[in-house]
Amino acid sequence: MSEQIAYLNGEYLRLEDARVPVLDRGFIFGDGVYEVIPVYAGKPLRLAAHLQRLARSLAAIKLPNPHTDEEWAQLLAELVKRHPWADQSIYLHITRGVAPRNHAFPAVTKPTVFMMSGPLKLPSAEERSAGVRTLSLEDFRWQRCDIKSIALLGNCLLRQAAVEAGCKEAVLFRDGWLTEGAASNIFVIENGTLLAPPIDHLILPGITYEITLELAHQHGMPVKVAPISEAQTRQADELWLTSSTNEVLAITELDGHPVGSGRPGPAWRQMSEWFEAFKRDLRSGAEGVASAGVTRAGAPVEAALAGTPAAG
Numbered sequence: 001m002s003e004q005i006a007y008l009n010g011e012y013l014r015l016e017d018a019r020v021p022v023l024d025r026g027f028i029f030g031d032g033v034y035e036v037i038p039v040y041a042g043k044p045l046r047l048a049a050h051l052q053r054l055a056r057s058l059a060a061i062k063l064p065n066p067h068t069d070e071e072w073a074q075l076l077a078e079l080v081k082r083h084p085w086a087d088q089s090i091y092l093h094i095t096r097g098v099a100p101r102n103h104a105f106p107a108v109t110k111p112t113v114f115m116m117s118g119p120l121k122l123p124s125a126e127e128r129s130a131g132v133r134t135l136s137l138e139d140f141r142w143q144r145c146d147i148k149s150i151a152l153l154g155n156c157l158l159r160q161a162a163v164e165a166g167c168k169e170a171v172l173f174r175d176g177w178l179t180e181g182a183a184s185n186i187f188v189i190e191n192g193t194l195l196a197p198p199i200d201h202l203i204l205p206g207i208t209y210e211i212t213l214e215l216a217h218q219h220g221m222p223v224k225v226a227p228i229s230e231a232q233t234r235q236a237d238e239l240w241l242t243s244s245t246n247e248v249l250a251i252t253e254l255d256g257h258p259v260g261s262g263r264p265g266p267a268w269r270q271m272s273e274w275f276e277a278f279k280r281d282l283r284s285g286a287e288g289v290a291s292a293g294v295t296r297a298g299a300p301v302e303a304a305l306a307g308t309p310a311a312g
């Protein structure tokens with residue numbers, strides 16, 4: 001693999017040379033937030049939405065955003081340019097920085113800003129056409145799963161339990177209600193309707209979740225965003241998981257039982273086609289539904305990445 005370059009506090013350096021002090025609050029407390037941004041043909045997917053979610057996570061942990069959206073766009077464009085792959089996966093991580101160990105925040109904060117990028121590794125064609133196995137587990141994480149926190153021990157324990165059971169992902173329930181996966185959002189197909197759990201403090205507002213709902217709306221697939229019970233999930237015609245690095249995958253097994261026919265279903269096949277078309281538009285620069293999520297505030301960001309002057 002070609003050499004990976006990291007960005008750390010204003011410098012670009014070889015990933016293996018990047019170092020942070022042991023008193024960094026990210027290391028000591030997991031005090032920080034992150035983003036994962038997929039890049040197709042050199043273009044970050046829904047950058048404005050990712051930066052908006054980053055700003056929300058930072059505000060939720062009372063950490064001032066170290067950069068404007070325009071600065072982020074430039075830093076990210078530079079990082080992408082330093083790697084040879086057309087399709088990449090950017091990892092962006094901000095902590096509250098270095099301070100004597102004390103739970104309360106330091107009076108003066110100099111955040112640590114770290115980014116790296118690698119080739120985007122999507123599921124293989126075989127995995128997509130076979131679908132994936134999942135294991136149901138009680139969602140024992142904290143009550144702020146809407147924050148994209150770097151403290152992911154709960155998610156790691158849940159994913160590990162799934163992997164040890166021979167599964168790709170955990171499907172999480174809290175008090176009998178579907179929340180999400182260990183690192184994905186979960187959708188249900190019931191009688192031709194796409195059901196999604198509402199975005200609240202118990203799930204991460206996934207960018208792929210948002211795109212999936214938009215594509216369904218755009219193509220006229222019935223959609224209902226409402227709490228989904230465990231019983232509904234277990235009786236689903238289809239289950240899907242979505243994330244930036246998995247796109248939309250069919251879940252064909254839950255706890256050893258087939259989901260629907262036990263094969264990826266017709267609604268999933270449709271959504272996959274729509275998602276492929278959406279990516280083709282993104283690669284070619286025709287934004288399609290990609291532009292729907294770009295707010296006025298986000299517009300200059302997209303323009304900065306495209307290397308064109310911001311309009312308006």
Ligand SMILES: Cc1ncc(COP(=O)(O)O)c(C=O)c1O
Pocket residue numbers: 036155180181182183184185203204205206207208209242243244245
């Ligand atoms: C807990 C959790 N939920 C949902 C997602 C999906 O979010 P996105 O579609 O933005 O990748 C992730 C992504 O890593 C996640 O960690």
